[in-house]
Amino acid sequence: MNAVLTVTGLTKRFHLSARQQRLEGTRSREKIAVNDLSFEVDRGEIFGLLGPNGAGKTTTLRMLATLIRPDAGDARIDGASIVTQPEAVRAKIGFLTSELKLEEFFTPRYLYDFFAALHHVEPAVCAARREAIFARFGIHEFAETKVSNLSTGMKQKASLAISLVHDPDIVIFDEPTNGLDVLTARTVTDYLQELRAQGKTIIVSTHIFSLVEKVCDRVGVIVDGRMTACGPLAEVCAGKSLEDRFFDLYAEAVGGTA
Amino acid sequence: MNTNRNIWTIMKKELSRFFGDRRIVISTILLPGLLIYIMYSFMGNALAKNYGTDEDAPFHIAAVALPATIEVLLPDEAFTVERINREEVEAGKEAVRAHDLDALIVFPANFDAAVALMGMADSTPQVEIYYNASDSESLSAYAALTELLDGYEASLANVFDVNAPGTDYNLASDRDATGFVFSSMLPMLLMIFLFSGCMSVAPEAIAGEKERGTLATILVTPTRRGELAIGKILAVSIVALLSAASSTAGTLLSLPKLMGGVDESMSAAYYTAGDYAALAAVIFSTALLLVALISVISAYAKTIKEAQTTVSALMVVVMIIAVTSMFGSGAKTQLAYYCIPLYNSVQMMVGIFSFASLPAAFGVTVAVNLVLAALAAYALTRMFSSERVMFRR
Ligand SMILES: Nc1ncnc2c1ncn2[C@@H]1O[C@H](COP(=O)(O)OP(=O)(O)O)[C@@H](O)[C@H]1O
Ligand SMILES: [Mg+2]
Numbered sequence: 144m145n146a147v148l149t150v151t152g153l154t155k156r157f158h159l160s161a162r163q164q165r166l167e168g169t170r171s172r173e174k175i176a177v178n179d180l181s182f183e184v185d186r187g188e189i190f191g192l193l194g195p196n197g198a199g200k201t202t203t204l205r206m207l208a209t210l211i212r213p214d215a216g217d218a219r220i221d222g223a224s225i226v227t228q229p230e231a232v233r234a235k236i237g238f239l240t241s242e243l244k245l246e247e248f249f250t251p252r253y254l255y256d257f258f259a260a261l262h263h264v265e266p267a268v269c270a271a272r273r274e275a276i277f278a279r280f281g282i283h284e285f286a287e288t289k290v291s292n293l294s295t296g297m298k299q300k301a302s303l304a305i306s307l308v309h310d311p312d313i314v315i316f317d318e319p320t321n322g323l324d325v326l327t328a329r330t331v332t333d334y335l336q337e338l339r340a341q342g343k344t345i346i347v348s349t350h351i352f353s354l355v356e357k358v359c360d361r362v363g364v365i366v367d368g369r370m371t372a373c374g375p376l377a378e379v380c381a382g383k384s385l386e387d388r389f390f391d392l393y394a395e396a397v398g399g400t401a
Numbered sequence: 402m403n404t405n406r407n408i409w410t411i412m413k414k415e416l417s418r419f420f421g422d423r424r425i426v427i428s429t430i431l432l433p434g435l436l437i438y439i440m441y442s443f444m445g446n447a448l449a450k451n452y453g454t455d456e457d458a459p460f461h462i463a464a465v466a467l468p469a470t471i472e473v474l475l476p477d478e479a480f481t482v483e484r485i486n487r488e489e490v491e492a493g494k495e496a497v498r499a500h501d502l503d504a505l506i507v508f509p510a511n512f513d514a515a516v517a518l519m520g521m522a523d524s525t526p527q528v529e530i531y532y533n534a535s536d537s538e539s540l541s542a543y544a545a546l547t548e549l550l551d552g553y554e555a556s557l558a559n560v561f562d563v564n565a566p567g568t569d570y571n572l573a574s575d576r577d578a579t580g581f582v583f584s585s586m587l588p589m590l591l592m593i594f595l596f597s598g599c600m601s602v603a604p605e606a607i608a609g610e611k612e613r614g615t616l617a618t619i620l621v622t623p624t625r626r627g628e629l630a631i632g633k634i635l636a637v638s639i640v641a642l643l644s645a646a647s648s649t650a651g652t653l654l655s656l657p658k659l660m661g662g663v664d665e666s667m668s669a670a671y672y673t674a675g676d677y678a679a680l681a682a683v684i685f686s687t688a689l690l691l692v693a694l695i696s697v698i699s700a701y702a703k704t705i706k707e708a709q710t711t712v713s714a715l716m717v718v719v720m721i722i723a724v725t726s727m728f729g730s731g732a733k734t735q736l737a738y739y740c741i742p743l744y745n746s747v748q749m750m751v752g753i754f755s756f757a758s759l760p761a762a763f764g765v766t767v768a769v770n771l772v773l774a775a776l777a778a779y780a781l782t783r784m785f786s787s788e789r790v791m792f793r794r
Contacts, residue, residue: 208621211788234623243621244614248418260410261622263403 147313147344148184148207152216153177155202155368176202178368179216184346184361189339191359191376192348193389199368200348201240204317207346208238220313234262239306240317241299247291251282251301254290255308262309269308276304280330296327303331314338316347320354332358352385364389366396407624411632415606419640429601429640433594434647441655460542463493465507470516474549497533503542505531516557576671576756583669584754585727588747590652591645591684592723598644599691600712603637607699608708617791626785630696630778638692642685671756679763680753686770687746691719693777700784703793719743726751732758739765742773 155177157163164170177199184190194200205211207218209229217224223231245254252273259269277283280300285293293301299319307314316335320328335345335358349355355362356376362385363373371392372379380388419425463483475482485493487507496502507529509515515526528550532543564570610616619629653669672680695712702708722743732752736759739745745766752758784790 205788205792210617210620211792230623230625233621236621238621242614243618245618246418246610246615247613248422249414253417257410257414258618258622261407261619261624263406263623 145186146183147186148190148218148220148346150183150203150207150216150218151181153180153203153206153213153218154215155199155206155211156214175368177206177213180365180368180370181216182363182370182373184344186344187339187342188360189335189345189347189358191355191362192346192365193350193352193355193362193385194348194365195350195393198365200350200365201242201317202368203365204238204240204315204346204348207232207315208236209233234309235311235313237306237309237311237314238317239303239315239319241321242317243302245290245298245302245305248289250287250289251277251293251304252286254301255305258305259308264309272308272310273304276307279334280304295322296324299323299327300330303334311343313344313346316345318349319347320349320351352389356385364392366393369396371396404625404628407628408632408635411619411624411629412636415633415636416639418606419602419636429598429644430647433597433644434649434651437648437651438655441652442658445655445658460503460538460545462504462506462542462546463489463496463502464505465490465493466510466512467506468508468512470513471508471550471553474553479545494531497531497539500533500536500539503532503536503539504546506546507531519557575668579668579671580755584731584751587649587652587754588726588750589723591649591750592687592719592726592743592747594645594648594652595641595684595688596691596716596719597648598641599637599688599695600709600716601644602640603692603695604699604702604705604708604712606633606637607696608702608705611700611791612704616785620785620791627778627782629785630781634689634692634696634774634778634781637696638685638688641692642688645684645688672753676753676756676758679758680750682767683746683749683753683763683770686767686774687743689774690742690770690777693774693781697777697780697784700781700790723747731755732762734759734762736761736765738762740769742769745769 154175157174157176159167159169159172159174163174164172167174180199180203182190192200192203202211206213207220207225209225209232213226217226219225220232221235223235225232245251249257255273255277256269259273264272277286280303282297282301282304285297285301290298290301303319319331319335323331332354335347338345339358347354347359359376361373361375362379364371364379372388376385379385383391419429459477459479459481461481461483463485465485465487467482467484472482483502490505490507493502493505497505509526509528512526512528530543530546533539607616620626694715698711698715699705699708702711725744726747732748732755733739738748739762745762749758749763749766752762
């Protein structure tokens with residue numbers, strides 16, 4: 144095994160306000176969003192975190208990106224602990240989620256250079272990388288257009304390019320195709336495979352079965368904060384389609400029929 | 402080394418944001434000064450028109466039986482006198498009512514003779530001055546005539562004189578006058594301008610970015626939270642200071658118009674380079690403190706609206722503190738007062754403007770401001786790392 148990411152006993156609880164209790168339909172003061180999650184991701188693979196809405200995917204990825212701290216457990220990314228070495232972790236990963244936005248006032252080119260500077264990328268290296276990735280995603284045309292004037296698809300492509308300014312070995316994408324038109328979604332899934340071909344490790348969360356079936360080497364199925372199955376795609380599916388298998392797992396996890 | 406570089410990167414981005422947006426530059430930097438200049442100048446002109454008199458034009462009055470003794474007291478450049486008969490008094494009153502005349506003065510026929518008897522006659526001579534209180538020109542004419550007649554009356558029984566003409570009995574030096582006027586006005590205005598400057602940029606730079614999800618994008622880079630906090634505070638302080646400088650320039654430029662002739666004796670040149678340096682240090686440390694405080698409030702708020710509402714409450718407190726500079730005579734001398742944040746800045750500015758600042762008070766003020774600003778910056782750093790604050794639902 145050549146694990147580049149090792150997650151052990153990762154747990155996250157949220158305190159619920161009265162309003163949230165009503166929204167969640169619960170009397171409990173606490174919500175365990177991620178419950179004792181353990182898994183490993185190997186170097187050079189695409190790992191899919193599959194689960195319905197509210198399963199805890201975003202919370203897990205946010206902990207891996209050190210935006211929020213786990214209540215228990217840890218994860219090591221290329222040796223660095225997300226609990227004790229957050230800055231080192233952030234230098235190693237690229238993180239993309241629809242909740243992280245680009246400042247509307249600036250142009251993709253300005254923001255690319257700004258984030259490159261925060262990652263201490265040498266100006267010459269930054270320029271070369273920018274040329275290449277802007278060409279790959281057809282951003283050149285829009286490089287000097289303010290983000291506010293870009294289409295959703297173009298914004299997502301710019302975000303993707305910017306999340307990779309420091310050429311990280313590990314990339315974490317939270318629902319990367321959500322809200323995108325089919326063409327842009329296709330560009331993104333193709334790019335995930337390109338990144339793998341470059342030897343990068345990719346962790347991607349999604350609720351879309353086809354995305355997992357198409358690109359993932361291994362998959363972890365997460366329901367209600369718990370890992371219900373984890374392994375190579377074929378192993379997890381056990382002869383069924385991923386969708387059928389998922390509903391079996393879901394029924395087992397919530398203790399009823401889906 | 403890397404820390405400075407990261408702070409500078411953050412600052413550069415913030416400053417490009419402000420200066421790249423013409424609307425922000427106009428509304429936070431150009432407009433405040435311009436509006437204050439126009440408003441004060443307009444107010445000054447309006448005041449001069451309403452309450453001041455048109456100094457060049459003489460009063461236009463009518464007189465009945467103007468005695469020679471009084472006539473010599475009415476200089477041509479101040480009064481144009483129209484002589485009318487006693488039968489025309491009603492017409493004269495009508496003219497005053499209609500603002501055609503500034504005043505109508507009616508003397509008894511035997512005024513000079515009666516005055517010569519010095520009150521030994523059966524009745525004292527009665528002079529009547531008709532005027533129109535709804536007309537400032539008429540009011541001034543009335544005041545001028547009354548003063549003139551009172552003076553004449555007093556001179557007849559000249560027992561003693563007070564303040565001979567031609568000597569300046571006001572012993573206040575021009576420097577003192579400058580200190581008095583500047584120290585009673587500027588600390589309050591500077592404090593308020595500084596706060597408005599901070600208030601117009603900090604909530605947007607922190608709560609706005611948080612609300613739009615662009616702050617989290619920076620949080621996933623290796624940049625430390627403290628670097629982000631300091632970079633933001635410094636950049637916002639620069640813009641806030643420029644905004645305050647604009648308001649201050651507007652005020653100082655319109656001051657002569659606002660205060661009429663009073664300002665002739667005043668000059669900013671009475672203050673030394675040391676005074677200005679001290680003032681700059683006080684203002685800069687105060688700006689840092691205000692920006693850090695407003696940033697903490699903004700970081701806690703979920704939305705920019707919520708931030709602005711809370712900051713407005715703080716504005717009331719700052720206003721009250723600023724207004725205290727108008728009361729009391731001069732700056733406080735007990736050092737303890739200079740440990741109270743914001744109040745210390747106001748007192749310090751009063752001290753500097755009235756040429757009575759204490760070096761120890763200056764040290765305490767700047768130190769207190771900087772220490773508190775650093776504490777607030779630390780709090781902001783903690784808030785940036787806190788998911789409860791950054792990812793509150
Ligand atoms: N900041 C928060 N405060 C309270 N509850 C939260 C918070 N963030 C997430 N949750 C809850 O945790 C659970 C998992 O959320 P999330 O990780 O966003 O799920 P997913 O990304 O799989 O849809 C949900 O029930 C959600 O309501
Ligand atoms: Mg999610």
